Amino acid sequence: MANLITDYVVVGGGLSGCVIASRLSQSGKDVILLEAGPDPKNNPAVQFFLSGLTLQGGEFDYTYPTEPVPTTADRVHHLSSGKGLGGGTVINYGGWLRGDAADYDEWAEVVGDKRWSYEGLKPWFVKSENFYDSGADPQEHGFDGPMHVTAVSAAEGGQRKYPLRETIKNSWAELDVPHNIDRKNGASGGLNEMHENCDRNGARQPSNVVYPLDNVKVFTDTPVYRIIFDDTKKATGVELVDGRKVSARKQVIISAGSYQTPKILMLSGIGPSADLAQHGIPLLHESPHVGENLHDHYAIHLAYRLRNPSLGYAFGSAGFQNPAFLKGLPWDWVANQSLPEEILAKNQHEAKPGWGKRNVYEVFDAYVVPGIPGIPIDGTHISTSTMLLLPTSRGKVTIRSNSPTDLPSVRPNYLSTQLDRDSLIQAVRTTIKVMTATESMKPIVVGESPPIKEGLEGLTPLTVDTSDEAILERLQLTGEQHQHSGGTAAMGKVVDGEGKVLGVNGLRIADASIIPVPLGGHPQATLYAMAEQLVSMILADS
Template identity: 85%
Template sequence: MSDLTADYVVVGGGLAGCVLASRLSQNGKEVILLEAGPDPTDNPATEFFLSGLTLQGGELDYAYPSDPVPTTANRVHHLSAGKALGGGTVINFGGWLRGDAADYDEWAEVAGDKRWSYEGLKPWFVKSEHFYDSSADPQEHGFDGPMYVTSVSAAEGGQRKYPLRETVKSAWAELGVPHNRDRKNGASVGLNEMHENCNQHGKRQPSNVVYPLNQVKVFTNAPVYRATFDGTKATGVELVDGRKVVARKEVIISAGAYQTPKILMLSGIGPTADLAQHGIPLVCESPYVGQNLHDHYAIHLAFRVRDPSLGYAFGSAAFQKPALLKGLPWDWIANQPLPGGILSKHQHETKPGWEKRNVFEVLTAYVVPGIPGIPIDGTHIATSTMLLLPTSRGTVTIRSSSPTDLPRVQPNYLSTQLDRDSLVHATRTAVKALTATENLKPVVEGESPPVKEGLEGLTPLTVDTSDEAILERLQRTGEQHQHSGGTAAMGKVVDGEGKVLGVTGLRIADASIIPVPLGGHPQATLYAMAEQLASMVLGDS
């Protein structure tokens, strides 16, 4: 590492960090980008999403161990986060789904800044996209952005249409869930087709490739210890190996929902008592650092097909059409609000308008996503049932003053009765759609519970399974969907432009600043967020 001074020092070369570094450098700013992980360019598993299934828990995944979670059978969860240049965009599954407009409007309300409403973010959604459908509304989608976005059915020249596509669509229609084709005005309730950010050849588009870094000084395998200060003005950063990097204008931390609060606290910004406990000199008291951790908790279910020879699932000898193997084998996502019966029991936990909010999603996949004991041999299709608007909140803190210690994470999944009731209802809905509709009953024989040591006693879920048994399954087998955020929340830790409150020269640009859970899958939102933050940084300069 030669010249250790730049206008901007960006900590974390993940999704947002690469966008910020790229946009600033394109506008004539000198930028140093520091990434703790390696450059994954030569790893062939990162090229396609299907091969990327092997990356979970590997060398490019932090897989942070949580504290045992009492509300999920006291299990330790391993929390995925990309440990490489490109961050999560190197190990994710390519879903490109915005949240509902109401989700962003709540973000803007909590942050006190309309720029984070759906209308405020819309220009940045448009800027980031190269949308596949030229007939789409140009007010809603972009056609000149860097990120190529396609629907599953339009990929591979329209050849990637899975055998159960129309059957699944009709099954959801039986349950009163209509196809929401155009998602007008940001409304995502209903049956949505999966959109992906794969290129025209079905390949992954990591942020460090799509947003060019050729004018950025990029340093990989360069973990950061803390930000450095002159009084309350950030002057640069110190690396774990002791080297110092100087920022003439700003330090921008983009290290993610787990590492960003850790770096803040090691820098002297955080809850006073926590810093004092570890002997860290206080730069600025910020009691909400590491609080408000939110994530999407989900359950994966496997459904046994009656006749595997029909080629409905990945692994079957008949499931060999090349186009079906580009991207993950999936197509539909059903977004739904809660029924009135559940909402009426939780009036004190919800806000006006919740009867229209998308609280959960059910995704249909034709490959089993690593469910223990379930073979990937064409005998099973699967669902992922995910809680979009959890009310449970967790925490991230530090274990010591050492920069090499992992952050301490307590996610507190399913810690509110509303979350438990919501996900029990959502799981029952998924089971009903797959096993009790006229369209899918002839296809699906039943649900197959996971099988491994520690999961003894689980029985197949049916529409008549008790709430208690569904909740037990959720607690014993559910897991995070790698959509964490909120630990340096806008309105509490940073302002509406990501600037850390109480200091100068320090900004946060990653999911940690998003103060409320959002529906959809986060990368579409994070690209738009990063584009807007880049414009704010440039505006200040």
């Protein structure tokens, strides 16, 4: 590839980048899409979610090492992030869960732009979806969009109903958690059925496949070094790591993700002046919030030993043989919960107004153990994920040097506020109660099985009577991110309400880095809607 020129250069071929490039090309625009990673089309493990479990930490995953995190026992976390055409949609688990309406309304309030409220985003949620239930509310769901979305129990002609589906539903009911069937008006609290984005054969739908790139000039294994600007601070193209250049007649759009986007901005001279000066990078525009405000969903996976594995309740057992069970990830319920008043009262200085009704944490069950050290995948255990949806801890991403080949420095600061610690302790205690101490589950589960690994010696099973201190220790020693990072080029601080980078011209950002506040749910449903709205703004400008 020699030096090239086009109308739009899109940097990053992940979820958002593929949507932006595809929609621009469908509107007759000349587009070049530059992706640092490879094209995954020839790897068969990409096709299905269960086989995709093997992709974590592989060639399609950056697995960024963090700096040691003092609040999680000085551990170095390895952060999964898609590296390849399709980005995170190639290595994720397919959950299609919007946040609560209140999450988007907070986003809109923070940036002063109602287009990012739930009502403002709703048309773009609808546009992106091809929803499984034709009887669903057409004001809430779409039926002609590119992303096929199904409820787990409706998949495979209704054959994918797992053996403990009703038992776990009843267990939550014992805790007075209602089944939220319709999620009316964007309300996601209570017990929801898991929705997935997979095609009618249970196969993965990567963004680069569902949003066609036939008319886009796509270059994989092509990392970008920095943005090129003219004397008026207008972005005119990009310089690649190998020194070649790609020019843009109209705009450069960065969709490189929450870790790479701030790195590219800083290497281009946009960021905190002190950080740039430290590495000898000329300042183009002082933007002190670049790399700040990193938020992520911190979570813990727990395993539960079954009393009678021969009953076929879990993946790996002889009785877990229904072919439909293996299409998609074996899970079915997700519970979104608020905090009790005593925790909010204790943390008044950190909790925000209205949090008594917000979904602060999520719990989902799975009939496979997701890589918990020492726990076999042999049908003897089921598992849960307990995840903090609205963390108040904030981290930072910055550059290690002025070299484009160095990975960014990431300081996630998990569990650095008392509210986050108290919230997850409450969430874990609730999870343990649902899975081990209800009348519904006690005949099924013996108890929780701690991970077994060097450095984790002495951990004891968690019970409903476990102390807060012991639960916190488990969170610090074994908790991890859920690959839902954002905020490092936040709207209202680094970009405006249309993704335009403040202080320069001709440059936009369109990825999770611009989302200013944590959102509940799993991010891909939101990111598709966000990208659809952003590309409509780009086209309106053109």
